[in-house]
Amino acid sequence: MDKYKTDSKEQMQAGHSTPLPWEGQGEGAGDSTVLIEIKDLHASINGKEILKGINLTIREGEVHALMGQNGAGKSTLSNVLVGHPAYEVTKGSVTFNGKDLLAMSPEERAHEGIFLSFQHPVEIPGVSMVNFMRTAVNEQRKYKGLPALSASEFLKLMREKRAIVELDGKLANRSVNEGFSGGEKKRNEIFQMAMLEPTFAILDETDSGLDVDALRIVAEGFNKLRTPQTSAMVITHYQRLLDYLKPDIVHVLLNGRIVKTGGPDLAQEIESRGFDWIKKEVNE
Amino acid sequence: MNSEQQYIELFGQCEAMICKHSAEVLNAPRTKAFADFKQQGFPTRKVEDYKYTDVSKLFAPDYGLNLNRLDIPVNPYDAFRCDVPNMSTALYFVVNDSFYKGDKGQVDKQARNGTVCSPSTRQLVNSSAGNGVLMGSLKEMAEQYPELVAKYYGKLADTSKDAVVALNTMLAQDGVFLYVPRNVIVEKPIQLVNILRADVNFMVNRRVLIILEEGAQVRLLACDHTMDNVDFLSTQVVEVYVGERAVFDFYELEESHTSTVRFSHLYVKQEADSNVLLNGMTLTNGITRNTTQVTLAGEQAEINLCGMAIADKEQHVDNHTFIDHAVPNCRSNELYKYVLDERATGAFAGLVLVRPDAQHTSSQQTNRNLCATREARMYTQPQLEIYADDVKCSHGATVGQLDESALFYMRQRGISEKEARLLLMFAFVNEVIDTIRLDALRDRLHYLVEKRFRGEIGKCQGCTMCK
Numbered sequence: 140m141d142k143y144k145t146d147s148k149e150q151m152q153a154g155h156s157t158p159l160p161w162e163g164q165g166e167g168a169g170d171s172t173v174l175i176e177i178k179d180l181h182a183s184i185n186g187k188e189i190l191k192g193i194n195l196t197i198r199e200g201e202v203h204a205l206m207g208q209n210g211a212g213k214s215t216l217s218n219v220l221v222g223h224p225a226y227e228v229t230k231g232s233v234t235f236n237g238k239d240l241l242a243m244s245p246e247e248r249a250h251e252g253i254f255l256s257f258q259h260p261v262e263i264p265g266v267s268m269v270n271f272m273r274t275a276v277n278e279q280r281k282y283k284g285l286p287a288l289s290a291s292e293f294l295k296l297m298r299e300k301r302a303i304v305e306l307d308g309k310l311a312n313r314s315v316n317e318g319f320s321g322g323e324k325k326r327n328e329i330f331q332m333a334m335l336e337p338t339f340a341i342l343d344e345t346d347s348g349l350d351v352d353a354l355r356i357v358a359e360g361f362n363k364l365r366t367p368q369t370s371a372m373v374i375t376h377y378q379r380l381l382d383y384l385k386p387d388i389v390h391v392l393l394n395g396r397i398v399k400t401g402g403p404d405l406a407q408e409i410e411s412r413g414f415d416w417i418k419k420e421v422n423e
Numbered sequence: 424m425n426s427e428q429q430y431i432e433l434f435g436q437c438e439a440m441i442c443k444h445s446a447e448v449l450n451a452p453r454t455k456a457f458a459d460f461k462q463q464g465f466p467t468r469k470v471e472d473y474k475y476t477d478v479s480k481l482f483a484p485d486y487g488l489n490l491n492r493l494d495i496p497v498n499p500y501d502a503f504r505c506d507v508p509n510m511s512t513a514l515y516f517v518v519n520d521s522f523y524k525g526d527k528g529q530v531d532k533q534a535r536n537g538t539v540c541s542p543s544t545r546q547l548v549n550s551s552a553g554n555g556v557l558m559g560s561l562k563e564m565a566e567q568y569p570e571l572v573a574k575y576y577g578k579l580a581d582t583s584k585d586a587v588v589a590l591n592t593m594l595a596q597d598g599v600f601l602y603v604p605r606n607v608i609v610e611k612p613i614q615l616v617n618i619l620r621a622d623v624n625f626m627v628n629r630r631v632l633i634i635l636e637e638g639a640q641v642r643l644l645a646c647d648h649t650m651d652n653v654d655f656l657s658t659q660v661v662e663v664y665v666g667e668r669a670v671f672d673f674y675e676l677e678e679s680h681t682s683t684v685r686f687s688h689l690y691v692k693q694e695a696d697s698n699v700l701l702n703g704m705t706l707t708n709g710i711t712r713n714t715t716q717v718t719l720a721g722e723q724a725e726i727n728l729c730g731m732a733i734a735d736k737e738q739h740v741d742n743h744t745f746i747d748h749a750v751p752n753c754r755s756n757e758l759y760k761y762v763l764d765e766r767a768t769g770a771f772a773g774l775v776l777v778r779p780d781a782q783h784t785s786s787q788q789t790n791r792n793l794c795a796t797r798e799a800r801m802y803t804q805p806q807l808e809i810y811a812d813d814v815k816c817s818h819g820a821t822v823g824q825l826d827e828s829a830l831f832y833m834r835q836r837g838i839s840e841k842e843a844r845l846l847l848m849f850a851f852v853n854e855v856i857d858t859i860r861l862d863a864l865r866d867r868l869h870y871l872v873e874k875r876f877r878g879e880i881g882k883c884q885g886c887t888m889c890k
Binding site: 222260262263278 | 835
């Protein structure tokens with residue numbers, strides 16, 4: 140297992156004789172374009188440092204899984220990437236499509252193609268799904284210099300995308316997430332992703348609270364939406380979501396750093412052995 | 424000089440003139456009202472009911488009055504053109520306190536176009552003529568039907584309990600009268616456009632009397648507008664009698680300007696099995712104090728009392744409500760919502776009284792408020808007094824800010840912060856708008872509220888359905 144071991148400070152620079160897909164993170168490695176590049180990212184909330192130097196590069200079309208125990212910093216990383224105002228970046232940089240991501244407002248990041256499937260989707264009583272999505276889609280179109288969709292064009296689009304996650308039409312007429320079951324909320328997240336067609340999706344424990352059927356619908360829905368350009372960062376505790384999504388690369392986050400990176404079999408190993416052995420490896 | 428003094432002197436000097444230009448039924452209670460006014464004086468802010476609105480100060484300036492009933496030139500049809508034909512209403516205008524009869528030719532033309540009802544004010548309202556519905560000038564109705572008007576006029580609005588009501592009773596010369604006879608259902612909603620119009624700082628005392636006999640049904644929308652850039656002080660006393668099984672919907676929409684002071688007192692008495700919806704919405708205003716008192720006097724009566732206020736700058740909105748469960752088996756639902764921005768202040772005091780005999784009362788009172796800035800202030804005081812032991816009552820009040828997690832959720836989807844805030848503010852007040860039982864009015868309110876939040880109602884250009 141030594142070849143998977145990475146030094147937290149100089150991760151992904153291990154010099155193996157045979158390059159493995161998850162090692163192609165350096166200059167010039169691989170043919171596809173770098174989508175997002177995170178360098179030495181430090182972030183804190185309420186003065187408490189959570190991220191302590193994250194280095195991560197994701198290329199077009201790649202799916203990365205991010206695993207780790209509760210409190211390791213997985214959700215913090217996703218929140219920082221989408222610009223949640225509660226988190227403060229104290230050091231490091233993130234470039235997205237060559238642009239300085241950290242300088243952008245949350246809405247600009249969304250327009251640039253970043254989408255977060257929330258771990259806890261927020262209920263917004265009184266704001267209808269239709270109104271919410273129409274505003275979001277049209278603001279994105281405005282950003283791209285496209286004309287707003289007409290009411291009928293928009294409703295047609297909603298119908299098409301709803302089918303992908305088998306979201307009930309009745310839900311689309313209700314207030315955002317209000318009174319939705321846990322499974323419906325997660326389906327609604329993927330539905331929104333379908334509407335907005337991001338290039339980089341972060342799925343933050345999208346599998347939590349889902350029964351087996353709902354998990355399949357959500358995961359298959361996500362797969363239908365993937366294009367060769369779509370990249371994703373999938374945060375999960377469980378193998379079953381990864382069975383559907385088939386990540387290219389798996390990272391283990393521990394105490395605010397990526398301490399181990401490997402292929403899909405790393406996730407399977409964690410499923411059977413837990414995290415303790417990794418902790419021992421890195422002496423934490 | 425006390426604020427009261429100028430009104431005492433005014434009445435002393437002008438009583439004969441006031442009476443001359445009014446009707447006997449309206450003149451009858453003036454002497455008692457005057458005595459009650461002198462005895463009470465304006466309430467100070469130490470009086471609990473007026474803690475948040477400084478009455479004395481607001482009545483202190485020198486306003487003009489039109490006691491001689493001179494015609495004030497105005498053509499409301501020019502100012503309030505109907506361009507939202509989705510909802511057809513029977514449309515009436517009240518200029519200051521006078522029922523507008525207007526230029527006959529023009530009004531007839533409008534009537535033919537279907538934008539207003541027959542003009543000559545007496546018997547109209549409904550398509551089926553001869554149903555006995557009366558709608559028109561209170562003064563004229565009081566002259567023509569003195570017994571009918573005298574039976575109800577001034578019986579609910581107690582001049583000994585509120586100086587502003589006493590003042591209105593002293594000075595009011597005209598206003599509106601609506602009478603719906605037994606079992607008559609008025610299909611077409613009635614719209615009453617109140618216009619404040621004057622060339623000098625001006626005081627208006629308007630009086631409204633509404634009578635629904637048993638089984639009658641009517642829906643009324645009243646909207647308040649100011650046409651001129653002078654200071655206005657208006658007092659309004661509305662008395663409503665709702666007979667057994669009668670159904671009454673009353674929507675009041677204020678779209679006045681920032682130098683308007685409005686005092687409104689609305690009294691409603693409900694008999695058995697009646698159903699009333701009151702919805703008072705303040706979209707733009709200066710200083711507003713609305714007092715609403717509902718007495719549930721017959722069993723199985725139901726009141727839905729709602730209101731909302733959207734205020735910014737230095738606007739002030741004070742709603743004071745009292746629901747009296749006097750008999751058993753009645754229901755009351757109360758919902759008030761405020762959105763306060765900039766330096767606006769809001770006050771809500773709501774008392775629900777359940778009397779000892781009023782068993783099986785069901786009552787719910789909710790007041791929710793958003794303060795969008797640190798400077799905005801909301802004072803809320805929900806009150807429940809229960810003297811019966813088998814009742815279902817609840818009340819609650821909250822003051823808060825916009826939900827930050829919802830804001831962020833929307834921004835992550837690409838909705839700008841400004842737009843996200845607007846969506847949340849609409850959502851907040853939509854609960855009140857959605858109580859409206861007229862589809863076209865509800866849609867129109869959604870539109871108006873959106874415009875209001877976007878700051879696009881700078882100037883009053885018309886009202887709900889005639890803009």
